[in-house]
Amino acid sequence: MEVIFWWMPLLWLLVIAGVVAVLLWLRRKRAGADSSSLPIANSERLTSLPGYARALRRYRALLAGVCASIVILLLVGIGLTMRFASVDVRQPELKSRDIVLCLDVSGSMIDYDSEVVDVFSDLADEFEGERISLVIFNASAVTYFPLTSDYDYIQRQFAKLQEEFVSPDQSYYEGTLIGDGSSLVGDGLASCATKFDAPDDPRSRSVILVTDNLIAGEQIFTLPEAGQLAADRNVRVYGINPGDSSAKSYLDELATEFKQVVEATGGGYFALEDPENIPAIVDAITAEQAALMKGPVQLVRTDEPGFFVLLAFLGVAGLFVLAWRLRR
The missing domain is CATH 1.20.58 (Methane Monooxygenase Hydroxylase; Chain G, domain 1)
Known part of the structure; x- marks a missing residue:
């Protein structure tokens, strides 16, 4: 106390x-000015009464x-x-998770990307201390917005991207077609894995990679090489693969490679047939890890x-x- x-x-x-x-002072002044008071004779008879x-x-x-x-x-x-x-004296514990949402924006992925962005828009309202970044890629990668915990800004960017997904102009893919091919997943993952700043801070770092892994063209990084780059930087990769379904059994080899790469980083792999499953998958990813940092002493x-x-x-x-x- x-x-x-x-x-x-x-x-x-x-x-x-x-x-x-x-x-x-006021009392003295009043007493000096008041000369009209007169004594009362025989007042002791009144004051001696028991009732008085x-x-x-x-x-x-x-x-x-x-x-x-x-x-x-x-x-x-x-x-x-x-x-x-x-x-x-208190030293609060702060959740410190950095998440890079890494979206393949090739033509086959738009419906799934829209669902993922919608889910992350809802999750951003519940985050506290987490930072989010969005990177989109096709033949090349573009940072849609860098790591930030300004959730009002994040919501505006998600809303803008959703509008671009359905816009006839399709401006969302600007800057992602610089390269030889499309859906260059290895290059996209390598770009996403290098978007984390402050390497000395004990923050949890995750990449959520959404792609069907249908690579067409010449890559600088293969998917295994990009996965190793992420692991070397202590970045966990979580893969969501709409291309892995019972209707596409001919893609088993690609799905197996995708799964092996992300699990080698300490992350996880999720096959997907229905976009409505994405909220549950993202909830599982974001609940799995969150490093606790000691805040400033207060x-x-x-x-x-x-x-x-x-x-x-x-x-x-x-x-x-x-x-x-x-x-x-």
Whole structure:
């Protein structure tokens, strides 16, 4: 327990002394100007009556009670302005997860990408401390927005991308066609794995890679090489593969490679037939890991006015009751 404004009693004493001095001056001035009062003869006969004596004692007792209530309220005022407070030192734990959403925006992926972006838009409302980035790729990768925890900005960017997905202009893929081929997954993953800053911070780093792994063209990084790059940077890769379904059994070899690469990073692999399954998959991914960081040490002062509030209640109640009795 500590007193924040310990000097307040001195200020109150000065104020009270000033008020008393003014009242005394006014009383002297009034007494000097009032010469009309006359003594009453034989007043002792009245004051010696038992009824008068009882009434006088009751009056003095009530007046003393009123004065005591005023003193209590005055002390309460002093106590409240001094601000008695408890002091606690805290070091909060903050969730620190960085997530790069890595979307293959080739023609076969748009319906799934739209669902993933929609789910992440909903999740962003629940995040606290997590940072999110969005990278889209086809023949080349483009950072749609970098790692940030500005969730209003993130929501605006997700909404903008959703509009571009359904726009006749299809401007979402601008910058992703610089290269030889399409759906170059290895290059896309390598780009996403290098988007994490502050390598010395103990943050959890994850890439959610959404692709059907249908590579067409010449890559700089193969998918296994990109996976190794991510693992070397302590980045877990979680793969969502719409191309892995019972209706596409001829893609088993590609799905197997995809699964082996992401699991080698410590991440996970999810086959997908129905886009409506994506919310459950993303929930599982985001619930799996979140490193805890120690936040800055905080000195927390909490006002403790309870005792003075109780005294104030008693003082006000007593003042009203005694003043009412005194008036009668």
